[in-house]
Amino acid sequence: METQPVKRRISVIGIGAGNPEYMTVQAINALNRAQVVFLPNKGADKAGLLHLRHEICDRYMDGEACRFVEFDIPERSKAGAYKTDVKEWRAKVRQIYERLLRDELAEDDVGAFLVWGDPSLYDGTLGILDRIHATGAFDLNVDVIPGISSVSALAARHKVALNRIGESLTIMTGRQLAAGFPDTGGNVVVMLDTQKGLQEIDGDIHIRWGAYVGSPDEILVEGKLRDVRDEIERLREVSRETHGWVMDTYVLSPDGGSTGD
Ligand SMILES: C[S@@+](CC[C@H](N)C(=O)[O-])C[C@H]1O[C@@H](n2cnc3c(N)ncnc32)[C@H](O)[C@@H]1O
Structure with a gap:
């Protein structure tokens, strides 16, 4: 049967x-x-x-x-x-x-x-x-x-729209970013970054970074990569030591961080 x-x-x-x-x-x-x-x-x-x-x-x-x-x-x-x-x-x-x-x-x-x-x-x-x-x-x-993703939460906490008129938005992993910044011209959201992908990226790019977004432990950093990269790496290290894990997401804007037209 x-x-x-x-x-x-x-x-x-x-x-x-x-x-x-x-x-x-x-x-x-x-x-x-x-x-x-x-x-x-x-x-x-x-x-x-x-x-x-x-x-x-x-x-x-x-x-x-x-x-x-x-x-x-x-x-x-x-x-x-x-x-x-x-x-x-x-x-x-x-x-x-x-x-x-x-x-x-x-x-x-x-x-x-x-x-x-x-x-x-x-x-x-x-x-x-x-x-x-x-x-x-x-x-x-x-x-x-459906639920509120870390991507939506990050954008809300930084008070930005993720894409500009007619532009694409790429969502990728830290592993992929380490292999090269996409040449779409649009913004890039990076998740699951356990690498040092940020070290390789052009310092002119604007970053809006968030760890533990939405929680009482939330940390937000924004600025040109060349100015905030070391601070983000330091915060990641401290977070790993404090919590045992870090959950962070960030949006990279190739044209200096404008989120208007
Ligand atoms: C396995 S994925 C799960 C993503 C989840 N499904 C979502 O919609 O956000 C885990 C990754 O999501 C991101 N993430 C999840 N929660 C987060 C939070 N509260 N703050 C910052 N990033 C977060 C981090 O990039 C983390 O490495």
């Missing part, structure tokens, strides 16, 4: 990038419809991220009937090529998700994954769920709730 796929309903909820007040009304309503909330645990160094998810649930959930299931996220290997390491890591996370969906959720329940910022930006949750659905072993009904 053919095995039927395991039917599951899931909400992927963008929770905003670091401030509980970034939760939208839609996100709060989706959270309150969930019977099970899955909470990733990224180890002692990043306990603050788990804490923020708990804080969001405590603050916005009104029922008692929900179950919280914490799960450990494996460390990503940094030994091989970046894309290969990420693929292998995602395969491991996929196995964990499959176990959670099979064992921790019933067919009529809704399970919620709380995604940092917005699920569409540098986050693997949707891709992993897609792969699980594609195996045919699961029949997933996925609902996606």
Whole structure:
């Protein structure tokens, strides 16, 4: 007899990038419809991220009937090529998700994954769920709730529009930036920068930088790169020592920082 796929309903909820007040009304309503909330645990160094998810649930959930299931996220290997390491890591996370969906959720329940910022930006949750659905072993009904990304939060805190009239906006990783500044003429937002990519960039470029944006630990710096580069590197070092991790994003403007026409 053919095995039927395991039917599951899931909400992927963008929770905003670091401030509980970034939760939208839609996100709060989706959270309150969930019977099970899955909470990733990224180890002692990043306990603050788990804490923020708990804080969001405590603050916005009104029922008692929900179950919280914490799960450990494996460390990503940094030994091989970046894309290969990420693929292998995602395969491991996929196995964990499959176990959670099979064992921790019933067919009529809704399970919620709380995604940092917005699920569409540098986050693997949707891709992993897609792969699980594609195996045919699961029949997933996925609902996606957008969230306030770190990019939107950074722009708001610096009070700027990210692109000028008719210009493009590039969003890229620190790793890509280290390989060269894009020649689109437009602004560039950089995320996931664990490199020293900024060292290589023309000092005339204007930077609007933010770490832990939206949180009580927020740090903002703005200026010409040649004037603020060392200060940003120093703040990153201090942040790493204080928090164990740093989450920063910045927008680079090639024409001196104008955000008007
Ligand atoms: C794995 S990505 C997740 C992005 C997330 N989905 C979003 O919409 O912002 C993590 C990166 O997002 C950026 N980031 C997330 N939260 C941030 C915050 N509160 N302040 C500054 N950068 C942040 C950093 O570049 C960090 O390395």
